Amino acid sequence: MSETSGAGRLLTPALTMTGRCVRLSRRDVDAVVTSMMLPVMLMLVFVYFFGGAINTGTEYVNYVVPGILVLCSAFGSSGTAVRVSEDMKGGIIDRFRSLDVGGTSILAGHVVASTARNVFSTALVLSVGLVIGFRPSASAAGWLAAAGILLAFLVALSWLSAAVGLMARTPEAASGFTFFMMFLPYPSSAFVPVETMPSWLHGFADHQPVTPLIESLRGLLHDEPVGTAPWTALAWCGAILAVAVALSGVLFRVRTR
Amino acid sequence: MSTGRPTARPPHATPTAGPAIEAHGLRKTYGKVTVLDGVDLRVETGNVFSLLGPNGAGKTTTVRILATLTAADAGRARVAGHDVTADRGRVRRAISLTGQFAAVDEKQTGEENLRMMARLSGLSRAASRRRAAELLERFDLTAAGRRLALTYSGGMRRRLDLAAGLVGDPQVVFLDEPTTGLDPRSRQELWQVVRDLADRGTTVFLTTQYLDEADRLADRVAVMDAGRMVAEGTAAQLKAQVGGHRLDVVFTDRAAYARHEQRAVHRSPESLTLGLPTDGTALEVRALLDDLDPERRDVSRFSLHTTTLDDVFLSLTRTGTASRQEPTHV
Numbered sequence: 001m002s003e004t005s006g007a008g009r010l011l012t013p014a015l016t017m018t019g020r021c022v023r024l025s026r027r028d029v030d031a032v033v034t035s036m037m038l039p040v041m042l043m044l045v046f047v048y049f050f051g052g053a054i055n056t057g058t059e060y061v062n063y064v065v066p067g068i069l070v071l072c073s074a075f076g077s078s079g080t081a082v083r084v085s086e087d088m089k090g091g092i093i094d095r096f097r098s099l100d101v102g103g104t105s106i107l108a109g110h111v112v113a114s115t116a117r118n119v120f121s122t123a124l125v126l127s128v129g130l131v132i133g134f135r136p137s138a139s140a141a142g143w144l145a146a147a148g149i150l151l152a153f154l155v156a157l158s159w160l161s162a163a164v165g166l167m168a169r170t171p172e173a174a175s176g177f178t179f180f181m182m183f184l185p186y187p188s189s190a191f192v193p194v195e196t197m198p199s200w201l202h203g204f205a206d207h208q209p210v211t212p213l214i215e216s217l218r219g220l221l222h223d224e225p226v227g228t229a230p231w232t233a234l235a236w237c238g239a240i241l242a243v244a245v246a247l248s249g250v251l252f253r254v255r256t257r
Numbered sequence: 258m259s260t261g262r263p264t265a266r267p268p269h270a271t272p273t274a275g276p277a278i279e280a281h282g283l284r285k286t287y288g289k290v291t292v293l294d295g296v297d298l299r300v301e302t303g304n305v306f307s308l309l310g311p312n313g314a315g316k317t318t319t320v321r322i323l324a325t326l327t328a329a330d331a332g333r334a335r336v337a338g339h340d341v342t343a344d345r346g347r348v349r350r351a352i353s354l355t356g357q358f359a360a361v362d363e364k365q366t367g368e369e370n371l372r373m374m375a376r377l378s379g380l381s382r383a384a385s386r387r388r389a390a391e392l393l394e395r396f397d398l399t400a401a402g403r404r405l406a407l408t409y410s411g412g413m414r415r416r417l418d419l420a421a422g423l424v425g426d427p428q429v430v431f432l433d434e435p436t437t438g439l440d441p442r443s444r445q446e447l448w449q450v451v452r453d454l455a456d457r458g459t460t461v462f463l464t465t466q467y468l469d470e471a472d473r474l475a476d477r478v479a480v481m482d483a484g485r486m487v488a489e490g491t492a493a494q495l496k497a498q499v500g501g502h503r504l505d506v507v508f509t510d511r512a513a514y515a516r517h518e519q520r521a522v523h524r525s526p527e528s529l530t531l532g533l534p535t536d537g538t539a540l541e542v543r544a545l546l547d548d549l550d551p552e553r554r555d556v557s558r559f560s561l562h563t564t565t566l567d568d569v570f571l572s573l574t575r576t577g578t579a580s581r582q583e584p585t586h587v
Contacts, residue, residue: 016376027364091358094326095421099377100349
């Protein structure tokens with residue numbers, strides 16, 4: 001039997017797990033459609049129902065689409081918790097372990113697939129935004145920077161979500177995280193400016209991870225000054241990723257003891 | 258013996274002489290529940306070994322410890338010549354485990370599942386494709402190879418699961434209740450798979466609740482109850498241990514039945530029938546009947562049966578149930 005050698009031996013498990021997760025995602029049309037439908041519906045609701053009453057100093061659609069993109073990423077990548085939890089519940093995790101596949105490879109597969117899935121759904125949500133009047137004025141560099149930040153957020157949140165999936169006792173419990181992540185953009189500048197919220201909320205809304213992310217996207221896509229927001233956003237992503245990787249390593253060992 | 262012994266064998270050599278599986282004093286508790294209470298076992302290379310026991314006896318925990326998926330609290334075990342804790346990676350490369358829950362992805366085809374497992378066990382892309390085709394053929398799944406596992410019947414799924422466990426050509430195969438929930442035909446097919454494995458020289462460690470399964474397949478059988486091994490031997494030895502034959506005696510009334518209930522290996526209170534172990538000779542049967550009923554009025558009928566593993570099992574694992582039954586008949 002011919003065996004792969006060298007670096008391939010280290011990478012093959014992670015790549016194989018990624019292939020698996022991507023294949024499974026592609027066949028899980030329901031989940032992919034849901035993760036796109038919800039942000040699209042919210043976008044339509046905010047733009048057409050509430051938008052007229054919200055004064056942001058700009059066309060509301062231009063204000064809200066960056067927020068919707070973040071909500072879409074947050075909602076979509078938190079679905080990884082459910083997938084990881086389902087794996088942990090079934091017998092397949094034992095099979096992988098008995099093939100000596102490490103927890104990192106297994107989770108990395110989920111994270112890469114989740115990122116790919118969400119790049120796809122975020123792009124679709126963006127195109128719906130363009131159809132209903134979103135008019136970004138970003139330079140090529142601005143687009144690239146925005147995409148990079150969103151990608152960092154997707155990777156970090158997918159990995160955090162994988163850790164939550166390891167923590168949850170059941171896939172149903174893991175799906176609770178999806179809700180949490182879906183609501184996190186509300187107390188931020190996603191839909192309305194933070195200044196319009198009660199003052200006790202400012203502290204949270206100004207300093208939660210989603211706000212600098214939305215501020216950066218909005219600024220970059222409309223070619224406006226962004227200040228330090230992108231760096232704050234990236235720092236958040238880095239911190240979330242570091243915590244998630246460490247936490248999931250520990251949790252994987254605990255869960256599979 | 259607790260010092261780490263260096264192995265004389267080179268790491269990947271097939272240990273031909275030594276036992277394939279060897280465990281001493283395995284203990285495991287979950288919270289306050291003792292699941293394994295000092296388990297010893299030994300399985301020779303190339304044998305089919307069956308671990309029998311009621312639900313909750315500790316069979317699955319034993320398998321998981323031997324397959325390196327769970328760590329024992331105490332005791333040690335070697336599988337395929339390697340220590341399950343110190344040399345976990347080598348054990349994993351030498352074994353496969355097929356558990357009670359199917360370990361295949363429903364939303365991948367049979368072929369994709371097998372190729373994935375082959376890649377994970379270190380085969381190249383091309384070799385994985387060949388190995389998958391080979392296993393599909395061997396498990397009679399070639400026609401279904403390109404269908405999602407979702408569409409498979411229970412028996413097909415179990416075969417795929419088993420095939421997935423064999424991609425790496427393991428020396429030792431653990432099967433945890435492989436036929437639970439299968440229809441009779443699928444069970445027969447699975448038995449054939451186990452026999453084929455044994456013919457190829459693979460060591461098979463099989464847990465089951467079905468005695469006929471152990472009787473048909475296993476070279477040696479161990480009976481486990483409440484976290485302990487209560488008997489071990491060939492099916493014939495175990496049957497001989499409880500007498501080789503069973504004398505079923507029908508009593509005339511409940512009082513007579515109750516007087517002799519303690520010594521029985523088989524009880525049927527509704528029909529006032531007790532089964533007693535015997536060697537089946539006329540001499541002993543006559544003596545037994547005289548002993549049970551010296552006045553010749555308590556026993557109305559009797560019949561003689563060859564002992565089945567069921568009798569062995571019930572006589573060995575009856576402690577719990579017997580003590581619960583006692584008060585009702587005092």
